[in-house]
Amino acid sequence: MSATVVESREWYLAAYAPEGIPTSDHLKIRCVSLALDAIPEQHVVLETLFVSVEPYLRGRMTGLEEGLYFAQFNLNEVVSAFGVGRVIMSKDSDYGEGDIVICPSTSFAEYCVVSSQNLRKVEPNAGIPLPEYLGLLGIPGLAAWVGIEVIAEPIKAGSNVFISAAASAVGIYAGQLAKLKGCRVVGSTGTDDKVKLIKEEFGYDDAFNYHTEKDYDAALTRYFPNGIDIYLDNVGGKMLEAVLNHVNKHAKVSLCGMISGYNKVWTEREGVRNLLNLIGKQVKMQGYMVGSYFDRFGDFEKEMESHLKEGKIVSKIKIVHGVENFLESLGSLFTSSNIGKIVIQVK
Amino acid sequence: MSATVVESREWYLAAYAPEGIPTSDHLKIRCVSLALDAIPEQHVVLETLFVSVEPYLRGRMTGLEEGLYFAQFNLNEVVSAFGVGRVIMSKDSDYGEGDIVICPSTSFAEYCVVSSQNLRKVEPNAGIPLPEYLGLLGIPGLAAWVGIEVIAEPIKAGSNVFISAAASAVGIYAGQLAKLKGCRVVGSTGTDDKVKLIKEEFGYDDAFNYHTEKDYDAALTRYFPNGIDIYLDNVGGKMLEAVLNHVNKHAKVSLCGMISGYNKVWTEREGVRNLLNLIGKQVKMQGYMVGSYFDRFGDFEKEMESHLKEGKIVSKIKIVHGVENFLESLGSLFTSSNIGKIVIQVK
Numbered sequence: 001m002s003a004t005v006v007e008s009r010e011w012y013l014a015a016y017a018p019e020g021i022p023t024s025d026h027l028k029i030r031c032v033s034l035a036l037d038a039i040p041e042q043h044v045v046l047e048t049l050f051v052s053v054e055p056y057l058r059g060r061m062t063g064l065e066e067g068l069y070f071a072q073f074n075l076n077e078v079v080s081a082f083g084v085g086r087v088i089m090s091k092d093s094d095y096g097e098g099d100i101v102i103c104p105s106t107s108f109a110e111y112c113v114v115s116s117q118n119l120r121k122v123e124p125n126a127g128i129p130l131p132e133y134l135g136l137l138g139i140p141g142l143a144a145w146v147g148i149e150v151i152a153e154p155i156k157a158g159s160n161v162f163i164s165a166a167a168s169a170v171g172i173y174a175g176q177l178a179k180l181k182g183c184r185v186v187g188s189t190g191t192d193d194k195v196k197l198i199k200e201e202f203g204y205d206d207a208f209n210y211h212t213e214k215d216y217d218a219a220l221t222r223y224f225p226n227g228i229d230i231y232l233d234n235v236g237g238k239m240l241e242a243v244l245n246h247v248n249k250h251a252k253v254s255l256c257g258m259i260s261g262y263n264k265v266w267t268e269r270e271g272v273r274n275l276l277n278l279i280g281k282q283v284k285m286q287g288y289m290v291g292s293y294f295d296r297f298g299d300f301e302k303e304m305e306s307h308l309k310e311g312k313i314v315s316k317i318k319i320v321h322g323v324e325n326f327l328e329s330l331g332s333l334f335t336s337s338n339i340g341k342i343v344i345q346v347k
Numbered sequence: 348m349s350a351t352v353v354e355s356r357e358w359y360l361a362a363y364a365p366e367g368i369p370t371s372d373h374l375k376i377r378c379v380s381l382a383l384d385a386i387p388e389q390h391v392v393l394e395t396l397f398v399s400v401e402p403y404l405r406g407r408m409t410g411l412e413e414g415l416y417f418a419q420f421n422l423n424e425v426v427s428a429f430g431v432g433r434v435i436m437s438k439d440s441d442y443g444e445g446d447i448v449i450c451p452s453t454s455f456a457e458y459c460v461v462s463s464q465n466l467r468k469v470e471p472n473a474g475i476p477l478p479e480y481l482g483l484l485g486i487p488g489l490a491a492w493v494g495i496e497v498i499a500e501p502i503k504a505g506s507n508v509f510i511s512a513a514a515s516a517v518g519i520y521a522g523q524l525a526k527l528k529g530c531r532v533v534g535s536t537g538t539d540d541k542v543k544l545i546k547e548e549f550g551y552d553d554a555f556n557y558h559t560e561k562d563y564d565a566a567l568t569r570y571f572p573n574g575i576d577i578y579l580d581n582v583g584g585k586m587l588e589a590v591l592n593h594v595n596k597h598a599k600v601s602l603c604g605m606i607s608g609y610n611k612v613w614t615e616r617e618g619v620r621n622l623l624n625l626i627g628k629q630v631k632m633q634g635y636m637v638g639s640y641f642d643r644f645g646d647f648e649k650e651m652e653s654h655l656k657e658g659k660i661v662s663k664i665k666i667v668h669g670v671e672n673f674l675e676s677l678g679s680l681f682t683s684s685n686i687g688k689i690v691i692q693v694k
Contacts, residue, residue: 236622258623271618275583276605279634286633287626 004036006045006088010109011326013073016063019264021331026061027079029324036089039113044095046085046114048346051106052134053320053329054081055168055259064265078112079326080105082139084122084130085112086347092116100124102133108326110346128308129317135341136315137304140169142290144232145300147254148177150293151286152230157182160224162243164210165234167194169316169341170256172202174232176313179203183230186223188213188239194339202314216242227251236260237270244277255287259334316340351383353392353435357456358673360420363410366611368678373408374426376671383436386460391442393432393461395693398453399481400667400676401428402515402606411612425459426673427452429486431469431477432459433694439463447471449480455673457693475655476664482688483651483662487516489637491579492647494601495524497640498633499577504529507571509590511557512581514541516663516688517603519549521579523660526550530577533570535560535586541686549661563589574598583607584617591624602634606681663687 009031017026036045060073073079083106087099094116095101101119106112122133135141147170148155161178165171166187175198178185187198187207198204206223213219220228220242227248233240236258243253261269278285293300307313316339320329323346332338356378364373383392407420420426430453434446441463442448448466453459469480482488494517495502508525512518513534522545525532534545534554545551553570560566567575567589574595580587583605590600608616625632640647654660663686667676670693679685 240622241618255622255626258626261623266621266623269620269623271588271620272622273616273618274613275587275602275619276608276613276616277634278632279602279605279636282634282636282639284631284633285625286629286631287624288629289626292629 004089005033006036006111008032008034008109008111009323010107010112011079011323012076013061013079014075016061016072016075018062018064019268021334022058022061022327024327027327027330034111034113039089039091041091042116043091043113044087044101044116044119045089046083046101046103046106046112047088048106048110048112048323049084049086049100050131050134050319051083051108051323051326051344051346052081052138053326053333053342053344054139055257055333057081057330058334062265078107078109080107080112082106082134084133085114090116095119095121100130102138108323108344110323128305131317131319131341131343131345132308132315134343135169135317136173136308136313137301138341139290140341141173141304142293142297142300143170143256144173144177145304146288146290146293146296147232147256148174148181148230150296151254151288152232152252155181155183155230159183159229160226160248161185161230161232162220162224162228163187163232163234164239165189165257165259166198166204166207167202167339168234170232170234172198172316172340173313175202175204176307178230179205180307180312188219188235197339202316210239217245220246230254232256234259237272241270241272241274244272244274244283247277247281247283249281251281251283253283253285255285318342319345321345351436352380353383353458355379355381355456355458356670357454357459358426358670359423360408360426361422363408363419363422365409365411366615368681369405369408369674371674374674374677381458381460386436386438388438389463390438390460391434391448391463391466392436393430393448393450393453393459394435395453395457395459395670396431396433396447397478397481397666398430398455398670398673398691398693399428399485400673400680400689400691401486402604402680404428404677405681409612425454425456427454427459429453429481431480432461437463442466442468447477449485455670455691457670475652478664478666478688478690478692479655479662481690482516482664483520483655483660484648485688486637487688488520488651489640489644489647490517490603491520491524492651493635493637493640493643494579494603495521495528495577497643498601498635499579499599502528502530502577506530506576507573507595508532508577508579509567509571509575510534510579510581511586512536512604512606513545513551513554514549514686515581517579517581519545519663519687520660522549522551523654525577526552527654527659535566535582537682544686549663557586564592567593577601579603581606584619588617588619588621591619591621591630594624594628594630596628598628598630600630600632602632665689666692668692
């Protein structure tokens with residue numbers, strides 16, 4: 001039997017980047033040949049359709065021994081994230097050629113060989129655009145749902161909710177979920193255009209630009225005259241510290257991400273000095289990783305699909321064409337240029 | 348009817364102490380006359396028997412507008428805390444002369460007039476020494492119980508528990524509660540004598556002196572080769588930061604107090620730079636005030652009385668005779684000299 005071979009361009013980690021935004025010194029592209037017949041049992045070959053560009057990927061490239069947050073990619077390892085692919089070869093009888101699947105370790109590559117154990121089939125004609133499985137119905141949607149509906153439960157209508165990095169994928173979904181619960185929602189984001197956008201398109205009651213409102217404490221005094229009941233933190237550092245001066249009794253802080261710290265070693269990060277307020281206001285602050293909530297995926301998906309089909313939640317996905325644009329897209333997460341979810345369309 | 352008058356020495360707040368340990372410039376004693384017949388309805392006069400010297404009292408004397416942690420005493424207000432008193436005059440038919448009561452706002456004074464709304468009668472011959480109602484069955488006991496059994500639940504046997512200020516009243520009770528749950532318990536405290544004591548008398552598996560073990564991170568590496576599952580924090584600052592480098596997945600941090608910060612304004616406190624670990628390890632960190640758990644007092648008291656009567660928990664109360672010694676006793680909480688609970692015996 002002759003072996004069928006496909007050529008695939010793939011991104012791999014050439015060097016660790018302990019600090020700063022990764023560059024072409026750290027992430028490189030190479031071309032490999034995959035022999036389709038040579039894959040192990042319980043594996044499939046995917047033709048990559050879409051891969052999600054996630055902020056946490058950056059943390060997997062530091063090479064630091066912190067060991068506490070991010071499992072590190074190995075040097076020369078292909079970089080992967082959640083993605084959607086089409087099965088073109090299968091050594092698992094549950095999957096056949098042509099199946100469309102969600103895979104948590106889809107390579108930033110044209111083709112990839114993956115274990116069939118963590119795949120989930122999707123119906124391409126179910127009325128949901130495929131990239132949405134990486135957005136509202138994917139990791140950022142789940143992160144928003146866990147942060148608002150699981151960690152911060154029970155949510156009372158009228159609660160005052162603050163969300164940082166509010167124009168990020170998680171931010172725009174979380175804000176809308178909190179609005180659907182009857183909350184008042186205010187967000188912070190990095191440009192005036194994004195302030196306008198999240199108010200006009202994504203239902204935020206109010207928002208401010210954290211670059212121009214340099215005194216976060218004063219800003220929060222204005223935007224939260226009645227204090228903050230729920231804070232979904234995507235930023236950490238000085239913003240978290242400012243929030244802790246405005247929390248109400250029994251407030252909940254859902255720690256989703258701390259983008260202010262990702263490009264720094266921990267000893268260089270801004271310390272939070274007012275944690276005593278967690279005691280005075282009896283605050284619950286809880287960090288989470290969506291991977292621990294996959295057992296709740298059914299509940300999440302049912303609720304989100306219903307919101308999506310009823311038009312109660314607006315999604316926002318930026319499709320970047322071409323796997324070669326991964327590095328630039330990753331960098332854009334750490335500037336103020338990004339709105340919503342970024343997905344690379346490979347095929 | 349002739350008015351009966353008693354003379355009473357009482358401590359009052361003469362000046363706020365924003366930083367440092369309060370001195371005789373801040374807390375002064377004065378003599379007042381109380382006309383017993385002149386008290387309002389639903390009030391009683393107590394002859395003070397015992398009053399509890401609590402670390403949180405210090406926070407009520409800063410006069411700072413933080414507003415988030417401690418309700419401030421007013422200037423010239425009598426300083427009060429949990430205490431045990433004997434009713435000598437009552438304008439509430441539920442209380443008669445001679446009743447022994449626990450009162451959450453017992454003055455550091457020989458006599459005091461208090462509302463009868465928050466009193467609780469105790470049976471003086473129930474086999475429990477009266478000061479124990481301010482120790483194991485009082486605020487420190489409840490603080491230990493909430494921190495270990497409520498915030499950190501469910502506790503698995505074999506969990507690795509770390510307790511700072513381990514020779515404090517809360518620390519010695521909390522350590523023993525954790526041992527009763529089958530945990531391995533390690534504490535930090537301020538002298539070698541206290542290290543020895545908490546291991547030999549209060550059942551700690553191990554302990555270290557945080558003055559001589561200056562590198563907390565290295566110490567925790569040695570004492571917790573398998574990481575920390577539960578941390579009861581009484582200290583905050585650098586110790587909390589070090590702990591967050593050693594937490595296991597789904598660890599719980601019960602924030603009971605942050606004595607490292609009480610004598611400093613918040614902007615001067617040590618910032619915690621590694622909160623990102625709360626996300627990576629999906630830690631729940633929760634602050635609490637015992638006042639919010641009085642609805643659980645029945646469960647708490649039943650469990651603790653049973654432990655006490657069965658000899659499963661050893662208590663440690665230092666009785667200081669004479670109300671005039673309050674200031675010095677308060678100061679001793681902030682040095683390394685103190686072990687267990689300090690109670691002022693007034694009568």
